[in-house]
Amino acid sequence: MSFSAILGAWIAAFLTLGIFSYLYRDNPFYKIAEHVFVGISAAYVAAISFWTQIYPNLFGRLFPKDGPLAFTGLEFDFNHEFNILYLFPLLLGVMMLISVFQQFNWMARWGIAYTVAIAAGLKAFGYLNSNVLNQVSASAVDLFSGSLPFFYNETTPYSGDTVFNNIVLVVGTLSALMYFYFSKEQTGNFGRFTRLGIYFLMVSFGASFGFAVMGRISLLVGRFNDLIEYSSSDYNYATFSVLLFIIVTLGIWSFQNPEQKGN
């Protein structure tokens, strides 16, 4: 096992157990792990965005090899041709950065306005097509033609296309939608129908909660798998050593900083 792999395991074990230590209470180990995570994440994204996007795709097009701006001494060879339009994103980016100076903070609005407009235009079509039109057309299902079995059978093992499922789909969709119709008082038969919609929504929230729990446990399984691996002699018992260190230090720290009531 290489030194870098062992060092990586010790750091990983320390940061994982540092984060877990929050389950006891907020403490310096948790704070260290949290700050390291935030700092490294921000720096990593900034660096990788620069080297994989701005450097080849922006500078590569503004300052290509033997391009018109070669006289500046800047040349980046990425097989691009000079494209003057790329001055605009550069300008908007610089304007957003300059806004750290208070007297120029109006400059950031141009870049933000451009980004918001592009995002709104881009997302409007995507949502309308994929989340509205496709979903609406998929909820127009076959109920009465008689070509479908009422329940699952051997011919429809998992397609879900049965009369019963289609009835549930139609009733569930309509009742849940009607629950959000506020122009009519939800009383009488209409109230009972919208109440059915609440039940469908509650089933959906319950399923979401179940899946969320399952996801968190999966992540815990992943961390424990790593900790078990790092506890071997190959990694010089990283997990045990770090765990012992954190427990002893937290014990001393707890005696010196007793937990206040209500915390």
Added chain:
Amino acid sequence: MNFLENIILKLGAVDRRVIFVLIGLAVLVPLLTPISLPVRETPTTVKFYDGIENIPKNSKVLVSFDYGPSTRPEIHPMNVGVLRHMLRNGHQIYISCLWPDGIYMALDALEEISNDEDPDNESSFDIKEYEDYILLGYRPGAEAVIKGLASDLRKVYTVDSKGRFIDEIEMMDGINNLNDFAYIYSGSAGYPGTFEWVKYGGDPTGVPMSSGTTSVQVNEVIPYVQTGQLIGLLAGMPGAAEYEKLINSPGIAIQGMAAQSFAHIVIVLFIIFGNLAFFIKQRRDRKY
């Protein structure tokens, strides 16, 4: 009866740290002493498997690594399985990443399936870069990147992850946009991921696609399966375990399912105790 109620009340008011320890043990013990629990394939996973199985042999497929270390336990086993399945069927794999750390996840997955260390292992392959796969790498921009890939891939990727010019790579011949792929797969842990691939990749181009997602996203993604916008879905770690079983390549997801099941039992028990304690307390408060 009163004695039982008092026990339930005590369980309902137990310190949260005790619950953390119990859940920790419920996960840890099955991992240390592996217990084999049956894994039953769900319809969405079978549909997913069939979707990949139905891609014409030796096709060009796009696999996107849209996750990072934080969600690796859920998505990584799926992506490793998908790579194995696709290589077994002779497909050429083009790997993109919408998440900055996706590139390292892809490198890990490729190392895992490569048979460098164990040539006799049936679950690994003699894969060669620029012949069997190409790692295009990460590009920031989320949906804008997908939209770019749909119109002109070579504008988004001028160089691959190793800095080689795309135009000079033989494997990239004939690949100009998403329409040149037979299939799109995204292993997604959130934004950007499955939703964006469906909206700006699969739907506009009509290229068949599927996805593996974290459990948290399943409820929102599943309507896409019913409409046919996604061909099946791998839903969290259980989805990965089912898929490992279907491709006959048991891995870390199947191992994790016992821990998953025990932890769920503990959580369900505490939910029951918590609710019972709530109702008992409410009844007693009314009485006095």
